[in-house]
Amino acid sequence: MAVFTTVSHDEIAQWLLDYDLGTLRALRGIPSGIENSNFFVTMERDGQTRDYVLTIFERLRFDQLPYYLHLMAHLAERGIRVPAPMPGKDGEILRTLKGKPATIVTRLPGSSQLAPNAQQCAEVGDMLARMHLAGRGYPRQQPNLRSLAWWRETEGQILPFLDDSQRALLQDELAFQSAFFGGAAYAALPGGPCHCDLFRDNVLFEDAGNGQSRLGGFFDFYFAGDDKWLFDLAVTVNDWCIDLASGELDAPRATALLRAYHAVRPLDAIEAAHWQHMLRAGALRFWVSRLWDYHLPREADMLEPHDPTHFERILRRRIATTALPWT
Template sequence: MAVYTEVTEADLNGLLADYDLGSLVSMQGIDGGIENTNYFVTLQQGDKTTEYVLTLFEELSQEELPFFVELCQWQADRGVDVPYAIRDRNGIGLKRLNNRPAVLQPRLRGGHVAQQDLTPAHCASAGKVLAQFHNAGRDFYLKRQAHRGVFWWRRESANIKSHLQQEDAELLMDEVSAFDQLREQPGDLPMGVIHGDLFHDNALFEGSDITALLDLYNAATAYFLYDLAIVANDWCTNADGSIDLAREQALLEAYAAVRPFTPDEQQAWPVLARTAAMRFWLSRLIPWLGIAQEMRSDDAPEMKLKDPDELKQILLNRRQFPTSLPA
C-alpha cells in the first residue's frame, strides 16, 4: 500500500457525506506497496471511534473493479476475513474520489510479520487460510482473466527479451514455454478464484495466526496450485533464494488438510512453482529496465521499483532443486 494521489480532509468529507458512519477524526497515508493509494481513516459516531481504510485505485479502471468488489463481499460473507467495500446509504460500495475509483473498507485487526520472522507456524496458517479462500470461491459467479497472466507474460517476455542478456532471455522464454506445455494438457488441475498476490505483507497476524488477507486486486480465475506457488516462493524462501523446506512443508500440509491435492497437481507442482517465480521476476524486470507497459494508463503513477534478482534466484533454485507436494 502507498500514497500516489493526495486526498485532503475536504475531499474525504465530501465522500463521507454519502455514508452514515460518523465524522472524520483523522486520516493518515499508508506507505508501502506499489499499485494503489491507501489511507487509514478514523471516524467518530457518538462515543464510538472506528478505523477504516480508504483505497484509491491507480491502475484498475471503474469498469474492472466490480469483479473485486463482488469477490471481497462474497469471501467475507463466507467467513474469510478480507477487506470489503462498505456500501453507502444508497447501497453503492464502489465510489469515485479525485478522479480515481475508490472504496471505503473496515480496518481489519492484526499486524504484519517481517519475511525474516516467518516460521512454519505462520506458513501453516497461510496454507489453511488460502485453501479456505479457494474453497469459498469455487462457485463464485464471476470470472476474470489475470491482467498479468499467461497472455501478458507471453507478450511482455517477447517485448523484453532483446533488453536482457542472452542467458536471462533464454531462461525467461524457457519458463514461458514450460507453462504453455502444461496448459496444453493440464489434466485435473482445479481452477477457481485465486488471490494472485498473497505475499507475506498482504496478510495480517495475531501471533502466528492469520487474521486477514489483504489486497485482492490481482485476483483472477486460475489454477489454485499456481496461487499456492506464489505463497511458497515468498513465505518459504531464504535470502539466497533457496527453499526453507520446513516452512514449505508446513504450508503445503496445512493447505492439503483443507483441500487435498489431486495426482495431476502432484505432477504439476514443480512447473507451477517455477511459473510463479517467472511471473514476478518479469513484472519486476519491466519497470526496473524502464520499459513501458501497454496495460498502464498515461496518468498511472510511477511504480516503486523492486529488485528483480530476488525472484530470479528463486526461479533458478526451483529449477535446480524442485520440491514435491505431500502425498
C-alpha cells in the same frame, strides 16, 4: 500501495459524506506497494472510532473492479477474514474520487510477519485452502490478468534491459510455460477465484498473548482472478517458505503450509505431478512484473519498486531443484 493520487483531509471528508461511517478523524497515506493509492482512514461514530482503508485505483478500470470487490464481500460473508467493502448510502461499494475509481473497506487487525515461522505458514495454508473452497459458487468471472497472456505481452518491453543470460532464461521459460498452459494436464487442474498475490505483506497476524500470534486476515485482492488453485498455492509458497538469500525452499515452513492446505483441500495426483511447473510459473510471473515495474516505473509519492533479481534467483532455483512434496 504507494500514493500516486494525493488527496487532502477536506477532500476525503467531503467524499465520505456519501457513506454512513461517521466523521473523519485521521487520514494517513500507506507507503508500501506499487499499484494503487491507499490511505488509512479513522472514523468516529457515536463516540467510537473505527479504522478503514481507502483505495484509489490507478490502473484498474471501473468495469474490472466489481469482480474484486464483490469477491471480497463473498468471502467475508462466508467467514474468511478479508476486508469487507463498505456500501455507501445508496448501497454501492464503488465510487469516484478525483476522477478515478475508489472504495473503502474495513481494516483488518494485526501487522505483517516478514519472518514467518512454521506455525504461521500453517495458518496461511489452512486459510488459503478455506478461501479457495469458499470461492466456489462466486458468480462473477474474470481471468487472472497477470497470467501467460500478460507475460508474453510484457516480454518485448523488458527484453532490452536484460543481459544475454537473463534474456535466454526469460524466453526459455516462457516457451516452457506456454507449452504447459496449452496442454490437457493444465486444463484438468481444478481452480476458481484466487488471490494471486498472497505475499507476506498481504497477510496480517495479531497478538494472541504469551508471545503467540494468530492470523488476522488476507488483504489486497486487486490482482485476484480465476486461475488454477495450484498456481495460487505456488505463489504463496514461493514467498512464505523460502530462504531469502538463496531462493531455496525452506523445508519446515513449506511442509507446514502444504500439509495445512492439503488437510482442508486435498490435492490430487495431477496437481502433484505439476507442482514444480507451477512453482516455476509463480516465480516467472513475479520476475516479469518486477522487471516491468523496475525498468518502466511510474511516478508516485513513496514509490519503491522491488528488486527483480529476487525472483530471477527463485526461478533459477525452481528450475534446478526438485520441489518438496506436500505429504
